[in-house]
Amino acid sequence: DAKTTQPNSMESNEEEPVHLPCNHSTISGTDYIHWYRQLPSQGPEYVIHGLTSNVNNRMASLAIAEDRKSSTLILHRATLRDAAVYYCILYYPTNSGYALNFGKGTSLLVTP
Amino acid sequence: EPEVTQTPSHQVTQMGQEVILRCVPISNHLYFYWYRQILGQKVEFLVSFYNNEISEKSEIFDDQFSVERPDGSNFTLKIRSTKLEDSAMYFCASREGRINSPLHFGNGTRLTVT
Numbered sequence: 001d002a003k004t005t006q007p008n009s010m011e012s013n014e015e016e017p018v019h020l021p022c023n024h025s026t027i028s029g030t031d032y033i034h035w036y037r038q039l040p041s042q043g044p045e046y047v048i049h050g051l052t053s054n055v056n057n058r059m060a061s062l063a064i065a066e067d068r069k070s071s072t073l074i075l076h077r078a079t080l081r082d083a084a085v086y087y088c089i090l091y092y093p094t095n096s097g098y099a100l101n102f103g104k105g106t107s108l109l110v111t112p
Numbered sequence: 113e114p115e116v117t118q119t120p121s122h123q124v125t126q127m128g129q130e131v132i133l134r135c136v137p138i139s140n141h142l143y144f145y146w147y148r149q150i151l152g153q154k155v156e157f158l159v160s161f162y163n164n165e166i167s168e169k170s171e172i173f174d175d176q177f178s179v180e181r182p183d184g185s186n187f188t189l190k191i192r193s194t195k196l197e198d199s200a201m202y203f204c205a206s207r208e209g210r211i212n213s214p215l216h217f218g219n220g221t222r223l224t225v226t
Contacts, residue, residue: 032212034214036215038155041219042219042220043116043203043205043217043218043219043220044147044155044203044205044215044217045217046214046215046216049212049214087155099145099157099160099168099170100157100215101157102147102154102155102156102157103154104154105154
């Protein structure tokens with residue numbers, strides 16, 4: 001599996017934007033970039049995914065570098081509820097299903 | 113919004129006993145998964161299930177583990193003879209049939225083996 005590298009932890013003030021980086025220098029052309037998060041005592045939750053173009057949804061934006069060797073998850077206004085572990089995951093989808101392989105992620109602390 | 117539900121939320125069992133963890137995936141989903149997370153560690157893939165058979169499994173998913181979809185709604189994980197190291201949070205997930213659909217996770221069952 002192609003590997004991702006994320007900082008262990010980051011801190012942000014409430015209502016400020018947060019940029020969570022992810023490096024994936026060995027990404028292959030068919031790998032999608034997925035982001036999930038895990039709030040305390042909950043299961044992982046899908047945030048966003050993309051292949052080559054930047055993506056926006058109601059939760060976040062995903063900025064993908066032109067060479068696809070890195071990406072950044074952007075939370076436009078952090079709230080206390082956004083405190084979670086954020087996982088950047090690469091995978092190649094297949095018809096038989098796929099296994100998302102979670103790394104250690106980035107633990108985001110949001111302070112009031 | 114539909115969600116994946118898991119029962120029980122907490123299961124305590126003695127070493128060597130069999131346990132069955134239950135999950136009700138989202139109703140129109142076609143792919144089903146089990147993951148586990150040992151306290152303080154990362155989320156680990158166990159098995160994926162599609163079209164009534166296992167499609168992928170990890171090294172963790174040995175002969176002690178089995179999965180079943182006994183009816184149209186439930187998806188179960190059975191551990192035949194539990195060990196202390198099976199203590200973990202077990203998460204069920206499901207997704208739609210389209211190839212890039214995201215996984216939807218339940219809130220897990222905490223399994224404690226004593």
